[in-house]
Amino acid sequence: MTPEDSVKALPYFEEAIALDPAYGRAYAAAAMVHARLYHWRWxxxxxxxxxxxxxKASKYLRSAQRHNTALAHQAAGLLAEADxxxxEALAEVKEAIALEPGDSWSYALMALILTSAGRPAEAIPHIRTAIRLDxxxxxxxxxxxxxxxxxxxNYEAAVEAVERSIRLNPEDESSxxxxxxxxxxLGRRSEAEAAVARFNALSVRRGGTVVSIATCPPLTSPPLGVKTHEDxxxxxxxxxxxxxxxxxxNGEFTSRNRLxxxxxxxxFFGHRLRGRIFDGEVHEAAISAEGEGTLSxxxxxxxxxxxxxxxxxxxxxxxxFVWLDTARLCGLVLRNPGGLNAKENEFVWYHGDIAFTFSQVQ
Incomplete structure (x- = not known):
């Protein structure tokens, strides 16, 4: 359950499909990997x-659904939950439980979906069942x-649980x-700040930026189970x-890192710049030595x-960036401490609430 390991797992499932094109669980596993990549924005x-x-998740799922397995229903449920x-997501996971009532993951996903749907009290028995089964x-x-x-x-109980999660998986940004x-x-400012610092280090190492209320994708996406302002x-x-x-x-981060x-x-001048935002879309700028160029x-x-x-x-x-004196894209350019050229996130250009990470690639 890390983006790096999900990427490493995929070739093995693809090899399994090549060895046995009728093996339904291999298609289901490949679908699940892509559903995770989609759901958690990896x-x-x-x-x-x-x-x-x-x-890609949908493509593998179509093949997986020709062979009825709990894993196929789990992947379909997670994909539905992401949207x-x-x-629909609850129905898929119920099917998974009916097929294989001893599969702990189905109950964990049921708990996630119920919590995301604003029904956390109903989720507790399901996640407790998942833990009992495994x-x-x-x-x-x-x-x-x-x-x-x-x-x-229940913030005390939440802290206890996610601390156990982090001990098992120190790379878990959401926890x-x-x-x-x-x-x-709970008023534990030093522990809270330490958790934020660890999150920031992971996020930047993986190609992102440090967290803010405005630019943090997990705050408005399913991984943290929140969808409305009240949630x-x-x-x-x-x-x-x-x-x-x-x-x-604005603030200390900007004053310390602004170029x-x-x-x-x-x-910029005389160079090509490239990066990605959280949805995976590439952005590039090729700027001449005179300050004119092309954006994509x-x-x-x-x-x-x-x-x-x-x-x-x-x-x-x-x-x-000014185009024909009519279109203007303006923002601050900051260093992204800890960013890597290989991840194309050494710098950040902020336009509104969008953080465009980039590096000089030529």
Whole structure:
């Protein structure tokens, strides 16, 4: 249950399919990997967009469903849950339990879906059943238990569960965020800040940025089981109490890491820049030595994915891409401490609440 291990697992399932094209569980496992990549927004680890991850999950699932297994229903349930049709997701996991009532993962996924649907009290018996069926439970089970307790505002119990999850899987970003928010609510500022620091280190190492209330994808996606403003507020408030800033566009982080206009000119002019945002879409900029160039991907979204003849300007503290004196994309350029050229996230250009990570690639 880490993005790195999910990517490593996939070739083995593909090899299993090649060895035995009638082996249904191999298709189901490949579908589950892609469903996880889609659900937890890990798709960029395979260099694909989130849409592509979902399409691949659906493709493998169609083959898997010709061979009725609990794993196929689990993958279908997780894929449905990622898009929020809770009734469909619940129906798939119920089918998985009916087929193989001894499979602990079905009960854990049922608990996740119920919690996500705003029914955490109903989820508790299911996650307890999953833990009873598998005494050597994986970290994910403790994460689901912690998330469920958090949704019921049982913050002490949430901390206990996600701390166990983190001991089993120190690479679990979602558990670290729940730990930070729950510790914040309990007034344990030092523990909350330590959890945030560990999350930030993992996020940057994996190609992202440090967390803020405005730019943190898990706050508005299914992994933390929140979808409405009312659902999100306990998490947001807990993270605020943990010291997470509302935005990275002002405050200490910005003052410490903002590039000057001259540093931006040196970084951009005469070079090609590339990166990805959390949905996996690549953005590129090819800038001439005179400050003119071409934008593509997310950096050119206002013109359908490509803009030529773009001019760079530096009004005040911002860096702007200007096209035909009509379209302007402006934002701050900051260093991303800990970012790597291999992950193309050494710098961040903030436009609104979107963090465009990038590196100089030429």
């Amino acid at each position: 798709h960029y680890h395979l260099g694909m967009t989130r849409f592509e991850a979902r399409a 929020w049709p809770h009734p 005494p050597h439970y994986p970290a994910f089970f403790m994460y689901v238990l912690g998330l469920t307790e958090f949704r019921m505002e 670290l965020l729940v730990l930070a928010a729950a510790s914040g609510h 999100r507020e306990p998490l947001r408030e807990g993270l605020r109490l943990a010291g997470v800033p509302e935005s990275l566009m 000057t206009a001259e540093e931006v000119r040196s970084l 991907g997310g950096w050119a979204s206002i013109r359908g994915g490509r803009m030529t003849g773009v001019e760079m300007r530096f009004p005040g503290d911002e860096v702007c």
